[in-house]
Amino acid sequence: MSQLEFRILHRSGNARVGKLKTAHGEISTPVFMPVGTQATVKALLPEDVWDTGSQIILCNAYHLFLRPGPDIVKAAGGLHQFMNWPGAILTDSGGFQIMSLAHLVSITDQEAVFRSHIDGSLVRFSPEDSIRVQAALGADIIMCLDHLTGWPVSRGDAREAMERTLLWARRAKKVEIGTHQSLFGIVQGSVYPELRRHCALELGAMDFPGYAVGGLSVGESKQQFYDILHYTCEFLPASKPRYLMGVGHPVDLIEGVMAGIDMFDCVLPTRNARHGRAFTFAGPLNLKNSKFATDFAPIEEGCDCRTCNSFSRAYVRHLFSAKESLAWTLVSIHNIRFFHRLMERTRQAVVDGSLANLRQQIQMLYPI
Amino acid sequence: MSQLEFRILHRSGNARVGKLKTAHGEISTPVFMPVGTQATVKALLPEDVWDTGSQIILCNAYHLFLRPGPDIVKAAGGLHQFMNWPGAILTDSGGFQIMSLAHLVSITDQEAVFRSHIDGSLVRFSPEDSIRVQAALGADIIMCLDHLTGWPVSRGDAREAMERTLLWARRAKKVEIGTHQSLFGIVQGSVYPELRRHCALELGAMDFPGYAVGGLSVGESKQQFYDILHYTCEFLPASKPRYLMGVGHPVDLIEGVMAGIDMFDCVLPTRNARHGRAFTFAGPLNLKNSKFATDFAPIEEGCDCRTCNSFSRAYVRHLFSAKESLAWTLVSIHNIRFFHRLMERTRQAVVDGSLANLRQQIQMLYPI
Numbered sequence: 001m002s003q004l005e006f007r008i009l010h011r012s013g014n015a016r017v018g019k020l021k022t023a024h025g026e027i028s029t030p031v032f033m034p035v036g037t038q039a040t041v042k043a044l045l046p047e048d049v050w051d052t053g054s055q056i057i058l059c060n061a062y063h064l065f066l067r068p069g070p071d072i073v074k075a076a077g078g079l080h081q082f083m084n085w086p087g088a089i090l091t092d093s094g095g096f097q098i099m100s101l102a103h104l105v106s107i108t109d110q111e112a113v114f115r116s117h118i119d120g121s122l123v124r125f126s127p128e129d130s131i132r133v134q135a136a137l138g139a140d141i142i143m144c145l146d147h148l149t150g151w152p153v154s155r156g157d158a159r160e161a162m163e164r165t166l167l168w169a170r171r172a173k174k175v176e177i178g179t180h181q182s183l184f185g186i187v188q189g190s191v192y193p194e195l196r197r198h199c200a201l202e203l204g205a206m207d208f209p210g211y212a213v214g215g216l217s218v219g220e221s222k223q224q225f226y227d228i229l230h231y232t233c234e235f236l237p238a239s240k241p242r243y244l245m246g247v248g249h250p251v252d253l254i255e256g257v258m259a260g261i262d263m264f265d266c267v268l269p270t271r272n273a274r275h276g277r278a279f280t281f282a283g284p285l286n287l288k289n290s291k292f293a294t295d296f297a298p299i300e301e302g303c304d305c306r307t308c309n310s311f312s313r314a315y316v317r318h319l320f321s322a323k324e325s326l327a328w329t330l331v332s333i334h335n336i337r338f339f340h341r342l343m344e345r346t347r348q349a350v351v352d353g354s355l356a357n358l359r360q361q362i363q364m365l366y367p368i
Numbered sequence: 369m370s371q372l373e374f375r376i377l378h379r380s381g382n383a384r385v386g387k388l389k390t391a392h393g394e395i396s397t398p399v400f401m402p403v404g405t406q407a408t409v410k411a412l413l414p415e416d417v418w419d420t421g422s423q424i425i426l427c428n429a430y431h432l433f434l435r436p437g438p439d440i441v442k443a444a445g446g447l448h449q450f451m452n453w454p455g456a457i458l459t460d461s462g463g464f465q466i467m468s469l470a471h472l473v474s475i476t477d478q479e480a481v482f483r484s485h486i487d488g489s490l491v492r493f494s495p496e497d498s499i500r501v502q503a504a505l506g507a508d509i510i511m512c513l514d515h516l517t518g519w520p521v522s523r524g525d526a527r528e529a530m531e532r533t534l535l536w537a538r539r540a541k542k543v544e545i546g547t548h549q550s551l552f553g554i555v556q557g558s559v560y561p562e563l564r565r566h567c568a569l570e571l572g573a574m575d576f577p578g579y580a581v582g583g584l585s586v587g588e589s590k591q592q593f594y595d596i597l598h599y600t601c602e603f604l605p606a607s608k609p610r611y612l613m614g615v616g617h618p619v620d621l622i623e624g625v626m627a628g629i630d631m632f633d634c635v636l637p638t639r640n641a642r643h644g645r646a647f648t649f650a651g652p653l654n655l656k657n658s659k660f661a662t663d664f665a666p667i668e669e670g671c672d673c674r675t676c677n678s679f680s681r682a683y684v685r686h687l688f689s690a691k692e693s694l695a696w697t698l699v700s701i702h703n704i705r706f707f708h709r710l711m712e713r714t715r716q717a718v719v720d721g722s723l724a725n726l727r728q729q730i731q732m733l734y735p736i
Contacts, residue, residue: 038690039683045416045697046678068661068686076664076682084678293436296444310414310452314444315407318436322406325693329413 004182014260023180024088029262043328056088062097070136078138091139095146127168131175146186151219158190200235212243233260269335279338292317305337372550382628391548392456397630411696424456430465438504446506459507463514495536499543514554519587526558568603580611601628637703647706660685673705
């Protein structure tokens with residue numbers, strides 16, 4: 001009973017430009033989703049996030065499950081109301097965090113068992129638990145719990161994790177969710193084409209309203225990453241939205257669009273912001289650098305973000321020197337806006353058929 | 369050539385309600401000035417500060433002298449432009465910070481010599497230096513460098529510091545400042561009535577556009593503080609604005625108004641906010657307390673601040689648990705707004721002749 005509607009408006013090769021309609025607004029795709037792990041995009045009021053042009057953000061079911069807990073968020077009226085976010089929300093299932101952040105105790109077909117990174121308590125977390133948590137949180141798009149592997153990983157281990165991901169997807173589908181919610185399946189299979197193909201086809205047969213490609217950009221080479229991404233997308237239903245999880249670098253976004261991806265999330269713009277690293281269409285800047293102490297230009301000439309409208313590099317540099325948290329706020333606003341401007345240019349390039357050109361320009365500024 | 373205009377509109381006992389006109393807007397007095405030590409009110413965009421009803425903020429010449437330096441702020445077009453603050457600004461002279469924050473090496477009639485709290489470098493700072501720094505920063509109201517004493521202090525030491533403060537005020541007056549700037553004198557003399565009286569009368573004879581009472585609430589008893597404050601105000605020119613420096617507690621604000629004070633500054637609302645302590649007209653709240661985990665009411669029912677309009681105690685409590693800086697932002701907005709609402713009520717109470725009543729109510733909620 002998903003309320004999700006996805007319309008593709010333009011195509012160029014495998015790339016698509018479309019509209020994704022949710023119960024919390026219509027989203028222009030390909031879209032970049034800022035990350036609000038703990039029900040806040042770090043250092044920003046929701047209004048500031050909205051003003052950057054964000055239409056959908058990502059929150060983490062793993063974090064919100066542990067703190068404050070789904071019951072509290074549900075009692076608050078759901079995540080949108082709890083954090084006062086007017087746009088759409090996607091929650092990740094916890095699969096990635098269980099492997100990367102928690103202290104994994106065991107993972108079986110039944111469930112994952114891990115120790116909380118907050119207080120060390122032992123937690124059992126099944127694919128059904130993940131969906132129940134995400135149903136309580138109330139995000140517009142929710143994700144199946146997946147088993148992703150580290151890197152490097154043997155074909156056998158990758159196969160086992162992929163098969164478990166499929167098993168869990170089947171079980172996840174049976175859990176009741178909100179009428180405004182849509183459940184996406186996640187393709188695993190590491191860098192092994194036949195595993196990715198099998199997983200994509202099996203998930204496709206389950207008829208999810210959308211699909212994610214997970215477990216990429218975790219240590220494999222860029223070429224492996226790009227090759228397997230393009231290959232995987234071939235086997236995903238063409239009419240459904242596709243989401244590349246946890247990616248990423250500006251060039252990776254364009255490469256993802258060329259492969260047929262419609263949605264991205266990454267902590268890069270906000271995390272880099274807190275370290276003084278700004279993205280611009282003239283290349284990256286380290287705003288902590290002393291050369292900016294007397295530079296009264298905005299972070300980026302021609303940028304329409306609130307930071308560039310009102311503050312200078314010298315002021316931002318001063319805030320970093322003085323260890324003032326407003327520095328995080330100002331650069332986060334700019335960097336998120338940069339990612340949206342990059343996606344605007346990418347969408348235009350799909351329409352114009354000039355994606356390869358754009359990719360080359362961005363690759364020059366942000367070499368990979 | 370001060371552009372400052374001060375009109376008293378109502379009186380009740382020694383209390384006054386007025387308008388203070390600066391080159392950056394007209395201010396309703398008595399007024400509370402939020403503190404933006406390092407050219408930022410911590411964790412807030414200037415627009416957020418403005419939205420709380422702030423008309424004037426305080427910045428610290430000591431901090432900005434050391435970092436980023438007055439030349440940089442001046443080159444940026446002055447402090448208003450550097451930090452993008454549309455309202456009025458008052459800069460403190462550095463007197464308090466030299467005694468409390470820096471490592472004082474020596475203080476003579478000529479100058480203070482101290483080591484920077486940032487890098488330990490040796491700095492010479494004369495009363496003329498302070499004015500030149502503040503002239504470069506470009507605040508609307510600037511302060512004479514004063515010599516304040518710790519607590520306890522002997523009458524002899526307090527006299528020496530007061531005499532030096534007078535000497536420095538005479539020298540400060542001779543330094544050229546911006547045509548939009550107004551220089552205030554500062555009364556010292558600790559708890560010794562004859563020293564305060566002498567200092568107030570001498571400064572009054574120098575005809576400053578405004579006067580501050582400094583060196584109070586530094587360790588003396590509340591009764592000593594209140595007694596000397598009332599006594600000192602008697603000897604200050606009645607037609608000029610009066611500023612009680614670094615105060616303070618809600619009851620102290622009302623007591624100050626009753627003594628005839630028109631301006632206050634204090635870090636209390638913002639510092640407390642960062643520790644989860646909220647001010648309300650139903651008493652203080654510690655928002656880190658677990659009892660707020662499921663409390664979906666706003667911080668204060670009936671409060672018109674942006675935080676109370678959109679966020680619950682449960683959400684703010686979650687942000688503190690999760691160590692998210694948005695917690696500082698949300699409670700700072702509320703607390704600054706509380707201080708402005710308190711001043712609104714205080715101004716109304718002056719008009720209504722009900723200050724004693726208000727003082728009693730606030731004293732019940734915030735015992736001293």
